[in-house]
Amino acid sequence: MNAAAAGLEVAASLRAQLSTLAGSPPTQAWRELAKQALSDWPLPGSGATLERWRALVEVARFDLSLAKLVEGHTDALAIMQELGHEPAAPAGALWSTWAAESPGSRVLAKRDASGQVTLSGSKAWCSGAEAASHALLTVWFADGTGPQLVTVDLRQKGIGISSQAWRAVGMADSASADVRFEQVPATLVGEVGDYLSRPGFWQGGAGVAACWFGGALALADTLREALAQQPSAARVPFRQAALGRVDVALGGTSALLREAATWIDAHPNEDASLVALRVRQSAEATARKVLDEVGRALGATPFCSDAGFARMAADLPVFIRQSHAERDDAAVGERVLASSAARWAL
Numbered sequence: 001m002n003a004a005a006a007g008l009e010v011a012a013s014l015r016a017q018l019s020t021l022a023g024s025p026p027t028q029a030w031r032e033l034a035k036q037a038l039s040d041w042p043l044p045g046s047g048a049t050l051e052r053w054r055a056l057v058e059v060a061r062f063d064l065s066l067a068k069l070v071e072g073h074t075d076a077l078a079i080m081q082e083l084g085h086e087p088a089a090p091a092g093a094l095w096s097t098w099a100a101e102s103p104g105s106r107v108l109a110k111r112d113a114s115g116q117v118t119l120s121g122s123k124a125w126c127s128g129a130e131a132a133s134h135a136l137l138t139v140w141f142a143d144g145t146g147p148q149l150v151t152v153d154l155r156q157k158g159i160g161i162s163s164q165a166w167r168a169v170g171m172a173d174s175a176s177a178d179v180r181f182e183q184v185p186a187t188l189v190g191e192v193g194d195y196l197s198r199p200g201f202w203q204g205g206a207g208v209a210a211c212w213f214g215g216a217l218a219l220a221d222t223l224r225e226a227l228a229q230q231p232s233a234a235r236v237p238f239r240q241a242a243l244g245r246v247d248v249a250l251g252g253t254s255a256l257l258r259e260a261a262t263w264i265d266a267h268p269n270e271d272a273s274l275v276a277l278r279v280r281q282s283a284e285a286t287a288r289k290v291l292d293e294v295g296r297a298l299g300a301t302p303f304c305s306d307a308g309f310a311r312m313a314a315d316l317p318v319f320i321r322q323s324h325a326e327r328d329d330a331a332v333g334e335r336v337l338a339s340s341a342a343r344w345a346l
Contacts, residue, residue, distance in 0.1 A: 010037070010040055010041055010042065010051060010052075010055055011051055011054045011055050011058060013037060014033075014037055014055050014058050014059070015058055017032070017033065017037055018058065018059065018062045021033075021062075025173065026063055026065040026066040026069060026173045026174070026175070027069070027128075027130070027131040027173075027175050029063070029066050030066060030069040030070060030073070030094060030128070030131065031092075031094060031131070033070060034073065034092055034093070034094055035092050038070065038073055038074055038077070039077060039091075041055055041074050041077075043078050043081060043082075044078060044200055044203035044204060044207065044264060044268075045199065045200070045203055045264050045265060045268030045269075046265070046268075047265050048265075049203070049261040049262075049264045049265050050257075050258060050261035050262070050265075052074075052207065053206075053207055053210035053257060053261055054210075056070070056071060056074075056207055056210040056211050056214065057210050057211075057213055057214035057217065058214065059071075059211075059214065060210070060211040060212070060213070060214025060215050060217075060218075061214040061215070061217050061218045061221075062218075063173075063311075064171065064211070064214075064215045064312060064315035064316060064319055065171055065172070065173035065174040065175075065315060066173075067211045067214060067215075067319075068127050068128075068171060068174045068211070068319065069096075069127065069128045069131070069174060069175065071207065071208060071211055072095070072096045072097040072098075072127055072128055073094065073095045073096065073097075073128075075097045075204050075207070076095035076096065076097045076134075076135075076136040077095060078200060078204065079097070079136060079149070079189075079195070079198075079200060079204070080136065080151070080189060082198055082199075082200045083149070083189055083190040083194055083198065084190075085151070085189045085190065087134070087151055088151075088187070089133070089134050089151075089153070093133045093134050094128065094131060094132045094133045094134065095132065095133075095134050095135065095136060096126065096127060096128035096129065096132040096134075096135045096136070097135070097136050097137070098123050098125075098126045098127075098129075098135055098136070098137040098138070098179070099137065099138045099147070099195065100123075100124065100125045101138065101147075102124035102125060105121070105122045105123065105124045105178075106121050106122070106139075106140055107119050107120070107121040107122065107123050107137065107138075107139040107140070107181055108120055108121045108139065108140055108141065108142055109139040109140065109141055109148060109150060109186065109188075110141075110142065111141075116185065117150065117185070117186050117187065117188055118183045118184060118185055118186065119139060119150065119152065119181040119183075119184045119185075119186045120181055120182055120183055120184075121139075121180075121181055122178060122179065122180050122181075123137060123178065123179045123181070124165070124178050125166075125176060125178075126161075126176060126177055126178065126179045127174045127175065127176045128174065128175050128176070129154075129161050129163075129175060129176060129177040129178075129179050130161060130163060130175040130176075130177055131175045132154055132175075133153070133154055133155060134151060134152065134153055134154060135151070135152050135154055135179075136149060136150070136151050136189065137149070137150060137152065138195055139186070141192075145192050146192060146193075147192070147193070147195050147196065148188065148190075148191075148192045148195075149188070149189040149190055149194060149195050150186040150187060150188055150189060151186065151187045151189055152181075152184060152185075152186040152187075153185075154179075156184055156185065157184075158181060158182040158183055158184040159179065159180070159181060159182075159184055160179070160180040160182070161177045161178075161179050161180075162177055162178050162179075162180070163176065163177040163178075164178075165177075165178050166178075168318055169314050170314040170315045170316070170317055170318030170319070171315050171318040171319060172314075199268060199269050199270065199271070199272065202271065202272040202273045202275070202276040202277075203264050203268075203272050203276070205276045205277075205280065206260050206264070206272065206275060206276035206279050206280065208280065208322060209253075209257065209276075209279045209280045209282070209283035209284075210257060210283075211319065212280075212283040212284060212286075212287045212316070212319060212320050213250075213253055213254070213257060213283045213286065213287070215287060215312055215315065215316040215319060216250065216253075216283075216286055216287040216290040216291075216316065217250065218308075218309075218312050219290050219291060219294045219309065219312055219313060219316070220246050220247075220250060220290050220294065222294060222298070222302055222306070222309050223239075223242065223243055223246060223293070223294045223297055223298060224243060226239075226298055226302075227239055227240065227243060238297070239297045239298075242293040242294070242296060242297035243293075243297070245289070245293055246289070246290050246293050246294065249285070249286040249289045249290060249293075250286060250290070252282065252286070253279070253282045253283050253285075253286040256278065256279050256282050257279055257283075260272075260275045260276070260278070260279045263275050273331075273335060274332065274335040274336070274339070277328055277331050277332045277335070278332055280323055280328065281323065281328055281329060281332060283320075284320045284323045284325075287316055287320050288317075288320070291313065291316060291317065295313070
């Protein structure tokens, strides 16, 4: 079976499985998906990147907290495969990827004479920490070299997990926490700097945009369904105009996601930073546009009476803040200036 066909099969299977998980807490749904579905996803740059992203869209449209858990899990599997690392973990293990580096919070790795590596220090904003069995995370050595990827079994002694600093209303179900390590054994993955220098770094970053897009689709569905249930004569023009603006925004980001996936599959070993940043900024802008348009068109009703909508509307603004806003706009501009290609030609 070729990569594209495998990807289509994954997306179809995922849709069917998600339909059986309605009402399940995200951590439970994650556990069920990990038993059979997540290890079969196409890898970025494998020829079926779009199908990988379609799977992320399906999960995000279903539940954004679940999408955060699934994205981190599948990202960990993809990174380890890209770097040729075979994890010592059982089938069905729940993986998280923790690469955020918060000020004043860093995990240090110490290697003894035998080559054994132990971790000490704190990692903030660890999605899935309260449910994951294993993590792939960035750490640093005492001499300042890093980041270095390591895997760690979270069921060991010396690991403390605290959710007291996680006060979010949006993405509250992402099982996020701060994690403290005290001389915890870990396994090195790749070399220092591999996390950022590998082609998959930006390929994975572009995939996060698919999650944001899926959340925007869920909100747009609510607007479309609300209008579709009304007789044509009863439809208020300003609501139809809002739907039109939502369609244009979603259509633009959808096209850009398809274009980005095609480019990545055609250039799997090249720098995808401009492609990824462009699609992330488009997805963020679309998510904000949809949030605004749907809220203005439908008023307070879905926020107050539709639990699924209210949760999605709270989750999406938090999730898209993985974007670095104007910093990423500037990064796009920097790369455009450095490139000689005709970026805007049809």
